[in-house]
Every structure is written in structure tokens, then in C-alpha cells.
Amino acid sequence: MDEALAAGNAAQANTTSDKLTTPAWPLSYQLQAPLVPRPGSQDPKQRKQYWSHNLYRARGNKEVKESILGFDGEWSSWYPKDGIPLKQVFSVMQIACEDKIALFHLALHAGDRPKDLISPSLRKIIESPDIVKSGVKVQGADCDWLHRYFKLNPQRRFGLSYLHNLVAKRRHNDLGLVALAKQVEYHLNLPLYKGDDVRQSNWSAPLNSRQRLHAADDAYASSMLYHCMTAKESTMNSISAAAEHRYQRPATTNKPRRPLYHHQSYSKS
Template sequence: MQASPNTKASFWSHTMYRDPKTADPDFKRIKVHYCKTKEVGETVAKYFLNEKVIGFDIEWKYDFRPADIKENASLIQIACENRIALFHISLYKGKTADELLPPTLKTILESPDIAKVGVAIRGDFTRCWTYLGIKACHQIELSRLHNLVEYRDMAPKMVNNKLVGMAKQVQTHLQLPLAKGDVRKSDWSKPLTTEQVEYAASDAYAGFRIYDVLEMKRKAMKPVPTPPAPFDWD
């Protein structure tokens, strides 16, 4: 059975997945934590301390004021296999990076032992450094891994660092289009609507899932190529 075009079922979403770590049918859906306070964010961030790979994304207000932290780093999203966390920095009390950023979230993003995966991730972490003082380590650009897997054997000259959009990678590796639309240009500094929560959660989770598929494809190649090197804050 095929989903009707432009319905929710016709687009990729984190809601398609189930938590493999629980046998309880009432808690099978991937957990989404929408953290509206720094205190809740600190508690939730601790769930991710032992992860090896997390999907990462950040949202900001499109008509931001250059000096405003909350408009330039409004929402940070991270995801692992069974949960997603949305840290709504712009709603937290305070004005400085130290006042706004949950310490454990900073630890995770700066840890060399936890890979952060995403598209255009270096630009995202440049924003994190500029406004939140985060020196992110072990960043993996999914575009580089995508280009390696897709083109090494058929078009080696295309194995490069050119960015490939999240939507294209979702379509290629997860087999469904990613719903984007106007929601991506929302005011992310305000409390999120249900649609915004869905979009933000799916973006971070897509990064995690794409990395998983790309690594599976890379390891199936003969000979197995070396993965693109991660990069750190500099």
C-alpha cells in the first residue's frame, strides 16, 4: 500500500521508528524530550553521556539581531537511537552563555568520544562557538560520507567535500522525502508548535539514521574505504 502524496505518511519522520531498548509496547515510540528550562535540559542531557554517535542540529530566528544569543542559537537538537532532545535555549532564564547552556550538554558537544553527525555541521558549530562558547569535538559531516559511498566506484572525482542537503540524503538513504516547507523559517525563539517539534525532532534524528545507513554501506564496499576524518573545533 502506498501513502497518498502530501500526507504525513508520505514523508520520512522519526515517528516511523520504534525504541529497540524496551519491551513495553506503551513506550515503543522514540522519546522526544522538549526541554523548556535549563534544569530539565540538564537532566535530559545526561541520557546521552554514554552514546558513541548523536545526530545534531541547531535552529535560530531567521531575522535575528546579531548580538542576541537567544535569537542566534534558539534551539539545539540531539538524537540517539531511542530518544531525541530539544533544548529550547531561547526560553531559558538568563542572558549569557553560561547562564543558558546546560553543563552536561556542553560536555557532550565538546567530548572527543561522542561523534556529532549532521549536514553543514561545521557551520552549525561555528554558530555554537560564536554565541555559546562551545568548542565542539568529533564533528562528522554526512555529506563527505555520502559522497564517498555514492561515488567512489562510479565517479571518483565526485568524492569531495561538497555539501549535500539533508532532504536529498534522506530521500537517497532512508527512501522517503523529508517534509520541509515553511516551518523551517519559523520563529524558533518562541515556544514551539506541534509542527515545529515534529520538524526539529526529525531533523536531528535523520542525521543519526543517515549516518547509520551510510556506515553500513561503507563497510559493505570492497575494499572497505577509510571513512572521512572527523574535525574538531579550531
């Protein structure tokens, strides 16, 4: 357990590896003990330590306010067509910062119009040019569908795969997507649990504990990865610290591949 914690917070040791010389961990929230097996894992082979948002705590549990959000979505329809109910296009929306995670269960909201499902405050976050929304698919399915079907204008989107390819592979123009789980294990040093087919479960029904954990983990991981990789990127002399401006690209007209939930919000204390 101590070794896993040391790996998770390797930044504090400022050690050298084949990945990079790791800078100081940039956030007050850090990986903390104890690391526990995934809930419900009875098979000893499955009782391994996984990365989770629950592992992070701040000194004194001080509240942190910031303008960087992890962003992700879940859906019930993986191949939406015009005319499909919006609740199937985007069933759950997740946003996370260092100290809070919010799950918006759009599929359980009353009404069927965009204004029924997306509150003014949530719309303001999505469309704000002052708030970075980081994620693996924010440059594709997540925000493209919000634009096409919900008529929103998502701003300040940051694709994590571009930064991963830069930091991990030293490839400046590699636009290939890298799975969130792969990025988490590479940069945060623990595997992200993706078993039990949770990702393709029914996101229109009330969420069970595994769905909530999956949704929260994905959004929080997107936030942690942004900070972790930009800290690493800042040590690379050839790259500017203002990385997000270079990884922006306009909304595409291509149809993204992939599948939305009552609002839940809680503080990480």
C-alpha cells in the same frame, strides 16, 4: 504501505540496486508500520507518506545506549553579527540517538550568557571527543557558531555530506554540501517533509507541533543517516571503516550562513 516498509528496511533483504549492495540494517530500531500522512494535510495530493522519526521502533522497545548523536540547530537570526543576543544566534538545539530525541529550547531559557543557556551536561556532550555529532552542517554553521558566540569547543564533528558523496557518488574528496532531505530520500527511501516554511518560522517563541516534529526529524535523520551510510561504507573495500576520522576538519573562521529554544526530552517508546 508494505512496499514502502520493504524499501525503508531494504538492508534486511541485502538486495542490489544502482546505489549499492545494501548491507544489513545496523540498528535495532527499524522502520515500522503504519506509515501515515503528515499531520494537518487535508489536500489529497499532500497526503503522501513522509519519512519521520516516529516510524522507528525497536523490538521490545529496548533502550539503547550509544555514543553517536544526530545534531542540528534552529535559529531566529540567519545572519548573526557580533553583539546579537545569543538566543537569536542559536534558538533551538536538537540531539538524537537511536532511542531518544532531545530538544533544547535555548531561546526560552532564563539569562543571556552562554552558561545560562548551555547546561554543563549539554556542554559536556558538545565538547566530548568520545561522542560523535553527525549532521549536514556540523562542520559549518551549527558548531562554528557555538565556538564563535558561545565560546564552546565542539569535538568529534561528522559531516554527513562527505560520506553521502563517497557512498552515493564514489567521490572521495567531494566536500559539497547535500541537503538533509535529499540524503534521507536517497538512503532511507522516504521523503523528508520540508513544507510550510517551518524552517524559517519563529524559533524564539514556544514551539508548535509542526516545529517540534521538524526539529526532532532533522536530528533523528542525522543519526539514522550516519548508521545507514557507515554500514554501506563498510562494504566498500577501498575505504576504512573508521570513516569519521577522515571527515573531520578544524573549525573554520568563515562566517556560516544560517539562524536558537526550554529543554524538551522524550524517549522513543
